[in-house]
Amino acid sequence: MTAAHVAERTQASTDRDDRAIAAQAIGLSKTYGEGGALVTALGDVTVEFASGQLTAIMGPSGSGKSTLMHCMAALDTPTAGTVIIDGTDITHLKDKALTRLRRDRLGFVFQAYNLVPTLTAQENITLPMDIAGRRVDAEWFDTVVDTLGIRDRLAHRPDELSGGQQQRVACARALLSRPAIVFADEPTGNLDSRASAEILAFLRASVDDFGQTIVMVTHDPSAASYADRVVFLVDGAIVDDIVKPTMAVVLERIQELDRPRAEA
Numbered sequence: 001m002t003a004a005h006v007a008e009r010t011q012a013s014t015d016r017d018d019r020a021i022a023a024q025a026i027g028l029s030k031t032y033g034e035g036g037a038l039v040t041a042l043g044d045v046t047v048e049f050a051s052g053q054l055t056a057i058m059g060p061s062g063s064g065k066s067t068l069m070h071c072m073a074a075l076d077t078p079t080a081g082t083v084i085i086d087g088t089d090i091t092h093l094k095d096k097a098l099t100r101l102r103r104d105r106l107g108f109v110f111q112a113y114n115l116v117p118t119l120t121a122q123e124n125i126t127l128p129m130d131i132a133g134r135r136v137d138a139e140w141f142d143t144v145v146d147t148l149g150i151r152d153r154l155a156h157r158p159d160e161l162s163g164g165q166q167q168r169v170a171c172a173r174a175l176l177s178r179p180a181i182v183f184a185d186e187p188t189g190n191l192d193s194r195a196s197a198e199i200l201a202f203l204r205a206s207v208d209d210f211g212q213t214i215v216m217v218t219h220d221p222s223a224a225s226y227a228d229r230v231v232f233l234v235d236g237a238i239v240d241d242i243v244k245p246t247m248a249v250v251l252e253r254i255q256e257l258d259r260p261r262a263e264a
């Protein structure tokens with residue numbers, strides 16, 4: 001590890017001490033199968049995600065990024081350990097309470113957009129709040145829609161929108177309820193570089209301008225460079241943590257982490 005890495009880590013701890021914690025994993029493990037077929041997707045991971053920050057999770061394929069995000073977003077159940085979301089220990093919540101927590105306090109953006117094909121963009125954006133029986137704040141709706149530049153697309157169905165436009169609709173849907181955390185799983189994985197840059201600029205702005213907390217899994221060093229902090233996973237364990245990442249630093253680190261596999 002270089003002196004710069006040490007300085008960055010020290011800065012990371014200092015920054016995090018000043019901030020509220022939006023989500024926390026303590027001793028989180030997830031295994032699949034048993035005996036000779038046992039796979040440890042996550043092994044005793046302890047990590048905190050600060051409020052009002054964009055945190056990226058990176059690592060080689062199969063390193064446990066999706067598993068960590070899914071366990072922290074109450075989409076999957078860990079084998080051991082504790083997850084605290086917005087002050088609530090979700091580990092022992094029953095299904096109904098977990099569904100409510102996901103609906104009321106979390107937002108999701110997926111690589112494949114996951115819009116309902118039969119609904120218009122506007123109906124997709126308000127769907128989670130409509131299902132929850134919550135009133136949509138019209139002023140906030142306008143702010144989100146205008147920031148994303150999708151006002152003239154609100155009456156269109158997903159198959160009438162480009163990939164970038166569909167992902168902007170998905171971002172609006174995620175932000176409309178002002179969730180405690182937005183979890184984004186490869187949000188730019190299906191997009192070209194221009195549409196990716198637009199989505200990432202929006203995620204960045206929603207943190208800077210609206211104080212949104214975002215945790216994003218990505219393979220892309222350029223996407224990670226929009227984050228306040230990058231956490232690196234290898235074989236189900238956190239191996240590095242970089243604040244204010246540049247694309248060059250992230251690229252170098254990812255290449256280092258991939259090297260043992262390439263050599264093997």
Ligand SMILES: Nc1ncnc2c1ncn2[C@@H]1O[C@H](COP(=O)(O)OP(=O)(O)OP(=O)(O)O)[C@@H](O)[C@H]1O
Binds near residue numbers: 032040041060063065
């Ligand atoms: N349902 C499952 N059954 C068995 N093994 C699984 C299952 N889901 C994930 N795994 C294994 O757990 C490990 C971590 O998977 P995970 O999908 O979290 O990795 P990832 O870092 O998100 O990978 P990628 O970048 O390729 O999406 C991998 O070895 C994977 O094969």
